[in-house]
Amino acid sequence: MERIRLGLIGAGGMANAVHYPSLAEMPDVELKALCDLDEERLRKTADRFRIAARYTNYRSMLENExxxxxxxxxxxxxxxxxxxxxxxRGKHVFIEKPPAITSDQCLQMATAARSRGVHTMVAFNRRFIPVMQKAREMVTAKGDVIQVVSTFYKDYRGQPPYYRGAVDILTSDMIHAVDMLRWMAGAEVVDVVSDVQSRNASYANMFNALVRFENGCVGALLGNWNVGGRRHVFEMHADGISAYCNPDSTVEILADNGQPIVFSAKEVAGSEENRVYYGFAAENRHFVDSLKAGREPQTNFNDAHKTMQLVDLIYRNAWN
Ligand SMILES: NC(=O)c1ccc[n+]([C@@H]2O[C@H](COP(=O)([O-])OP(=O)(O)OC[C@H]3O[C@@H](n4cnc5c(N)ncnc54)[C@H](O)[C@@H]3O)[C@@H](O)[C@H]2O)c1
Known part of the structure; x- marks a missing residue:
């Protein structure tokens, strides 16, 4: 069997919680080398996943492995x-979201990857959630998607943007909801009107937008770090069908004024593990399968650049 050999940079939270456990169970993947600046994390993670080659300098890893x-x-x-x-160095690359600090950085990365002929992927895991894929299949089987909603609410009052403010909230966190608008609509963005506010803070923490897509679909982004608690839910509608999706629990389908059909996220995924039912295992599988098939992954750097451009438009077209 052809095995994909991986060099891993980072032994932190996401690596240990979702990505390396998902890769470790794939017989066609070899976790060949690991690098982290933090020697304790490096040792613990390499021991856990039985990785022999260990580095604290990623350039040494790229040169030697x-x-x-x-x-x-x-x-x-x-x-x-x-x-x-x-x-x-001609390596295919997998990264977490957001792909970069700015859309221009992301464009540079996409351009470099294209000219070097390597495949890339950004971990927009929400697209790979099994129950979201089922909901989308059911809605699109009935007709064109005409309206979508992405909601991302948290009670993070008083908490600065991630990484001591190195990246703004819309780019680092709400980008999941922004990317899902594009995925659910299934078309390119034509126009955006938006409202961005800083509530009791020196940084923006409320993001609401209406997005018009090329196919006529309208997307609504509802994002706020000042509300009662975490709700990360989605809606997809076509003529005569609606999907109300909470991928942490259930999807409810309403069609032709009939009785609602309800799917459990865990049952559709066949697992109680968040790593599986929340799309992390599937996104890693998609990357490996894409490399084996010589195909560009769905959420490649070029596609991620379009999501970063939508983030830019939400800021640029804000009323205030
Ligand atoms: N998809 C999701 O739902 C989700 C959730 C949380 C975080 N994330 C994203 O995952 C990414 C990683 O987050 P995390 O919480 O796992 O981070 P983390 O801080 O826990 O881990 C990062 C690791 O990288 C190491 N590192 C940093 N620079 C390095 C370098 N030059 N060479 C070698 N090692 C280096 C650090 O020492 C650390 O161990 C972020 O981009 C974040 O936005 C995604």
């Missing part, structure tokens, strides 16, 4: 150089 692809799982403001170095 024969790998097909590189995972770079670290905060977005530390990502650009490792990603560009891996691309320049």
């Amino acid at each position: 024969q790998v097909d692809a590189v995972y770079a799982l670290m905060p977005p403001h530390q990502l650009f150089d490792p990603v560009m170095d891996a691309i320049e």
Whole structure:
């Protein structure tokens, strides 16, 4: 069996919670080398996943190890150089969201990857949630998607943006909801009107937008860090059908004024594990399958750049 050899940069939270456990159970993947600046994390993670080759300098790892692809799982403001170095050495690259600090950085990464002929992927895991895929299939089977809603609410009052403010909230956190508008609508963005506010803070923490897509679909973004608690839910509508989706629990389908049909997220995924029912296992599988097939992954850097451009438009077209 062809095995994809991976060089891994980052032994932090997401690496240990979702990505490396998902990769470790794939017989066609070899976790060949691991790098982290933090020696304790490096040792613990390498021991856990039985990785022999260990580095504290990722450039040494790239020079010494024969790998097909590189995972770079670290905060977005530390990502650009490792990603560009891996691309320049001809490695395929997998990264977490957001892909970059700015859309222009993301464009540079996408351009470099295209000219070097390597495949790339950004971990927009919401697209790979099994129950979301089922909901989308049911809605699109009935007709064109005409209206979508992405909601991302949290009670993070008084909490600064992630990484001591290195990246704004819309780019680092709400980007999941922004990307899902594009995925659910299934078309390119034509126009945006929006409202961005800073409530009791020196940084923006309320993001609401209406997005018009090329196919006529209208998307609504409802994002706020000042509300009662976490709700991350989605709606998809076509003529005569609606999907109300909470991928943490259930999806409810209403069609032709009939009785609602309810699917459990865990049952559809066949697992109680968040890593599986929340799309992390499937996104890693998608990356490996894409490399084996010589195909560009769905959420490649070029596609992620379009999501970053939508983030830009939400800021640029805000009323205030
Ligand atoms: N998809 C999701 O739902 C989701 C959830 C949380 C975080 N994330 C994203 O995951 C990414 C990583 O977050 P995390 O919480 O796992 O981070 P983390 O801080 O826990 O881990 C990052 C690791 O990278 C290491 N590192 C940083 N620079 C390095 C370098 N130059 N060389 C080697 N190692 C280096 C750090 O020492 C650390 O161990 C972020 O971009 C974040 O936005 C995504």
